[in-house]
Amino acid sequence: MVEQRWRRPGLVGPAILILIGGVLLLGNLGMLRFDWWQLWRLWPVVLILLGLDILARHSRWGSALLAVVLVALLGGLFYMLATGPGPARPLFESMANVTRVACEVNEDLAGAKQVDVSIRMGLGSLRIKALDDSPRLMEGALSYPQGWQAPRVSYSVTGDRGVLSLESRGTHGLVLPFGRVADGESWTVDLSREVPLDIDVEAGASSSVLDLSRLRLGELRVKGGVGRMEILFPSEGRQMTARIDGGVGEIVARIPEGVAARVTVRGGLGSTSFSSRFTSLGGQTYETPGYASAANRLDLYVEGGVGSLHVD
Numbered sequence: 652m653v654e655q656r657w658r659r660p661g662l663v664g665p666a667i668l669i670l671i672g673g674v675l676l677l678g679n680l681g682m683l684r685f686d687w688w689q690l691w692r693l694w695p696v697v698l699i700l701l702g703l704d705i706l707a708r709h710s711r712w713g714s715a716l717l718a719v720v721l722v723a724l725l726g727g728l729f730y731m732l733a734t735g736p737g738p739a740r741p742l743f744e745s746m747a748n749v750t751r752v753a754c755e756v757n758e759d760l761a762g763a764k765q766v767d768v769s770i771r772m773g774l775g776s777l778r779i780k781a782l783d784d785s786p787r788l789m790e791g792a793l794s795y796p797q798g799w800q801a802p803r804v805s806y807s808v809t810g811d812r813g814v815l816s817l818e819s820r821g822t823h824g825l826v827l828p829f830g831r832v833a834d835g836e837s838w839t840v841d842l843s844r845e846v847p848l849d850i851d852v853e854a855g856a857s858s859s860v861l862d863l864s865r866l867r868l869g870e871l872r873v874k875g876g877v878g879r880m881e882i883l884f885p886s887e888g889r890q891m892t893a894r895i896d897g898g899v900g901e902i903v904a905r906i907p908e909g910v911a912a913r914v915t916v917r918g919g920l921g922s923t924s925f926s927s928r929f930t931s932l933g934g935q936t937y938e939t940p941g942y943a944s945a946a947n948r949l950d951l952y953v954e955g956g957v958g959s960l961h962v963d
Contacts, residue, residue: 666721667697700724750797751837756817758806760788763813765847765869771818773855774835781865782841789815789843795836802836819855842866854880854898864907875900875958884949886910891949900958904951911945913938914962918955926963937962 703717760766766788770777775795782790793802800820807814819836835856842848849870852861856877863871864883868891873880875898884891886907895902897918906912908928916923916935929937942948953960 666700666724751794752797752799752801753792753794754801756789756791756793756804757787758789758804758815760786760843760846761806761808761813762811763788763808763846764811766813766815766843766849768842768848768850769814769816769818770838770840770851771816771853772836772838772857772859773819775819775857776835776837777852777854777857777859778839778862779850779852779860780839780841780862781844785841785843786845787843788813788846789840791817791838791840793817793836793838795819799836802838854878870894874898875902879903881905884910887947888949889947893949893951894954895952896954897958897960902953902958902960904960904962906939906949906951906962909947911939911942911948912951912962913942913948914951914953916953916955916960918953922959923955924959924961929962 700717700721703720768789770779788806791804795802803816803818803820805816817838817840842850844865844867847867847869849872850861850863850868851872852859853874854876857880858878859875859880861871861873861880861882863885866885868885868888870891871882871893873882873894874896877898877900879901881903882893882895883905884893884907886909888910891910893904895904904914912929914925914929914937916937925937928939930940931937951962
């Protein structure tokens, strides 16, 4: 007879599912405030626990000890998520009670004839629009919860090309699609109408409106995260290019009637819809009449995620 050693199923996988399910439930009930980046930074712990799980799989005492460690870890992670970012606060405190810090930023063109604009936001609301009657490159109003780090703003000019960067330092990384995005930062960024702009936007969990209708847009690159993003394209632009990584959320692209457009969709978007002026060319490519000979036209490439795309 062959003696069979006692062997239990793994514990780490179910524990991770319990953690995710519990956070989702409390977040949807509005009882838990958290910063996913704080959790994501601890991903090496998962590797350690998986190793311990394998070593203790044939030992009852080892399995019991691992179960105690997992329970303690889950409790600690719940507390960390509820109290971050920033100083520790009560577990079920509402974000409505958090004090906000507001600051104004501005940058002059400093001789630049063309500017690359890079905007990185983690959690919050973002609005981009054109400056009115100002010689500056950018004027912005940025607010963030007290205890978060202030956004990083930098600008440099090499030759006749400028590089403008706005980067959130409050929260980054993995974010899931629930909760109120307005609880994070709130940015309004006004950009110059005087020079061509290549704009690169990365939005984490945000509600974003990119009103580019009066800007001189060359190229737009967007990495959408969780939430809703609305993009209003310029009514004039001889050759504009836009590339959108859909992420998890909703993308609404508004293209003026006077601009001919070709839209190419790749990947697995949850849903797509186009206004009646677009005709399908097959293979997930759509085009408006007169695209080939239009003076103002837009090439839009969309890499689908799990969200939805609407183009009108």
